[in-house]
Amino acid sequence: MKRLFLMAVVLFFVTACNQEETNKKIEERITPVKVESVKKEDFVVERKLVARATAADTSPIAPETPGELATLNVAKGDRVEKGETLAVVRPGGDADSQVELQQIAVRQAETQLENAKISKQQAAEGVENAKEQVNLAKQASKSEASQTAQASETAKQQYEQAQQIADETKKLADEGTIPDALYQQAQNRADQAYAQYQQLSGEKPQSSSAVAQAEAQVNQAEQQLEQARVAEEQAELQLEQANVQLNQAQEQAENEAITAPVTGEVSTLDADEGDMVTNQQPFATIVSLNPMTIAASVTAEQLSLFTKGQELEVDLPSLEEQVKSTVSYVSSVPDDTGLYPVEATVENGDEKIKPGMMASFLLPENVVEDTLIVPTDSVVEENGETFVYQVVEEKAVRVAVSVTESQTDFTAVSGDLPEEATVVTTGQLTLSDGDKVTIMEEDS
Template sequence: MKLRFRLLSTALIIGLTLTVTGCGSQAAQTVVEEESYIPVEVQSATARTLVETAIFSGKAISDQEVSIVPKMPGKVTGINVKVGDKVQAGQVLFTMDTVDLQKSVDTAMIAIKSAELSYQMTKDSLDSAKENLERQRALYEAGAISKVQFEGMEDQVTSLENNLKAVQLQMEQAQLGYNQAYDAMSDMTVTAPVSGTIAALNVVVGQMASQAMAAVTITQLDALYVSLSVPENIVNTLKVGQEATVIINSAGEKEIKGVLTSLAPAANAQTGLYPVKVTIENTENLVKPGMFAKVEIPTKTKENVLAVNSEAVVLKNGEYIVFVVEEERAVAKKVRSGLDTGAEVEILEGLQTGEQVVVKGQTLVEQGSKVKVVGGSES
């Protein structure tokens, strides 16, 4: 009896163990089947506007930069500005020594006064001679004086008239000499011809300012452009007036609006490239001449075309395909692409609007792979 009981007990335990083990295997298999999928992100294929852009590097340049050279050399006696100062047209920038020129002005003034005095004396003599001539005319006509005497008086008047003209010319020359001396002295005070910002200052108090180099450079920071050079396969896609996006890291990461304002009709003889100007807004004066810039210019636009994320298109066995999700399965579709902007690509054939295209995980799936959408836009 005890032996039979042991045998039955052992058989029961083995049976229960096998049953439990069998159930565990089925549960594990079920879990494996349920977890055997590839997570993907999807995006609906939709009609979009695609813009192809070309990226160029350039340098910011002032559209209005003025180099100021003194009209006359001279010793600098005072400087009223420094680099970075904003100045208005007519504002004094620096002054030079005027001691010697002041002497020339004083001498010219004396010459003017002398000429004016000589002119007045000659004019008075002429007026007196004319009055006397008129009195002698009556005597001559009455026969009281001879013709020779009368003609001598006429000659005197003519001579005085010529003298007056000569003295008048001397007076005008003296005035011209004064004006020149005064202008030369005025040129010793150098003023700003335009409003702007002082970009360079090459004078020092006590040293000579010469005409060999610019003493001051004024630039207008609100009138800047980026100078570019574009190849021949791009130049005909551009036109004056179109907008561009400019990024100048030295002036911050903020995108700057630009407009193409100049397009050279001929290529540079040395580089074979076409010079282009893109005028930019610099309202905060953060951009300075000489800063390097990256410029994005639209070169081609297509509206209302079927497009997907460029990463969705993969190359398999020499063919371009995209994977779409249908009933939790990946379905490969051969496509023919068009315009590729780098971020998005136009699909000419092989895809329908609204299909759920795999944009993340597409390199991990194959035809018929079980997938689970874990992100993206399914609608």
């Protein structure tokens, strides 16, 4: 019995010592943790809107003149530079015959122009001749007028002499010296001289009508010259038009080299060498890959988030990168789906962005102003409660918080948490309120 009592006493002391060591180990346990500081500022949520990359410029390729595709230098998927020769088209149809017809038309126009120049020269000579006839008629009229004036003066003198004789004869007849019949004869001669004088005084030179006729002929000749000038101008225009049509026919008869209008990639090719191609249906398409367009369709509520000229970040998941874009188009009219098209331009010098790639517009949106912001990893939810562990004098202090807004990396909260407090971001799931902690270095 005494032995059993001694064994019980020994067992009690051993158990007590073990329990004391266990409690001492629990009290001395220190949990290594990582921490970050609490911030107080505006909490900005980044909204994502799904979009898609599209080609900014698509250029159809077609010849100016229908014909046979004599040479084809590219294949579908090839990258081409602006100005590079893609193909050569040999004109079809009666192109050579058209050239011959236009050459004949040019020769005819040249002949008409030459005839018009001759007619103009003749009309100009006619004007000079008519003017010369006017000068001659005026000289003749002047000479005739002079002669008529001299004759009129002579007739006047003859009349005056005859009348003087008649007057003297009358005196003698009145005195009875001579018979009255002699006076009558003398007076008759005076009257005849007066009549002759009157006739010459009132007579107009016949050459004056010749001057008027010559001047009328000058006017007529000048009208003919003006008509000849107009005919020459029309002939020159006809010749110019005939030459233009000849050049066009010659160009159409020559092989046409088709060059790339833009730098890009051959996205479609619907013809082979030897095929006939037309100027109505493109046989190839070039897609320009720089710049690229990021296109999205947004709701009326989202439309206000976009402004033309605005710079936005674009996320490209397939390339695992984000690029800058500039909004180039914001529609004010919905499309058939009731959504509003929005487009932005992205530089794509290395052409990594391909048409059809999925993308997202990253739109910053100010959600909560002047709030506490903690790392999302620091927030713990347990039994319907939300809290974080604040490190105070190397101990983890549990602080209850309410989540206002949350994103992947950061969360806006409210609670009894001072600004610039340090909260646990790694190791918090094994902590209890009041546990000792040690802060690990960033690289540990």
